[in-house]
Amino acid sequence: MNRLTISPSVQRTAMALGAALLVTVAFFLLTSASAVAGGGLSTQPTKSGKPGKAKLLPNGKAIPPDNAPRRVVKAIKAANEIRKTKYVWGGGHGSFESKGYDCSGAVSYMLHGARMLKTPMTSGSLAHWGKKKKGKWITVYANSGHTYAMVAGLRWDTSGGPGPRWHKSKRSRAGYKVRHYKGY
Numbered sequence: 001m002n003r004l005t006i007s008p009s010v011q012r013t014a015m016a017l018g019a020a021l022l023v024t025v026a027f028f029l030l031t032s033a034s035a036v037a038g039g040g041l042s043t044q045p046t047k048s049g050k051p052g053k054a055k056l057l058p059n060g061k062a063i064p065p066d067n068a069p070r071r072v073v074k075a076i077k078a079a080n081e082i083r084k085t086k087y088v089w090g091g092g093h094g095s096f097e098s099k100g101y102d103c104s105g106a107v108s109y110m111l112h113g114a115r116m117l118k119t120p121m122t123s124g125s126l127a128h129w130g131k132k133k134k135g136k137w138i139t140v141y142a143n144s145g146h147t148y149a150m151v152a153g154l155r156w157d158t159s160g161g162p163g164p165r166w167h168k169s170k171r172s173r174a175g176y177k178v179r180h181y182k183g184y
Contacts, residue, residue: 053153078113106164123147135180
């Protein structure tokens with residue numbers, strides 16, 4: 001009977017391929033188990049559950065929480081783009097692009113960035129925008145003279161600074177209509 005002889009280099013290659021295959025299978029099994037436990041294979045953090053709180057950096061930039069829905073992330077990103085602009089009465093009304101923004105221009109810009117608003121609105125108009133009551137992630141407070149928003153726990157407002165800015169502190173909502181975009 002003839003006996004098959006395998007050279008040592010072929011044996012090493014076969015062992016290496018076998019080990020690589022074993023590691024690959026183990027990786028996919030572990031990934032599948034965690035995916036089933038987590039409800040899917042997405043690499044994105046979960047977007048449901050209790051809203052997280054945005055972080056305010058020393059430079060005035062807001063960082064969205066890991067579990068923020070895409071529109072909330074876009075709202076924060078848009079507001080960050082104009083956070084160093086000056087206050088200009090009527091700024092942001094004729095167009096979303098302006099050298100400066102007033103309260104409603106800044107809130108409109110932020111909402112437009114989240115694709116929640118197609119055209120700029122005045123504070124009086126924002127008092128009737130969207131749905132009544134507080135939102136889960138974004139809430140607009142508006143009356144005929146002023147508007148501001150709470151976004152993932154931070155206040156987006158023109159008061160208390162030289163223009164639109166993020167604030168950690170809340171303010172009185174007395175006299176304001178409370179509005180939100182459906183689902184947010």
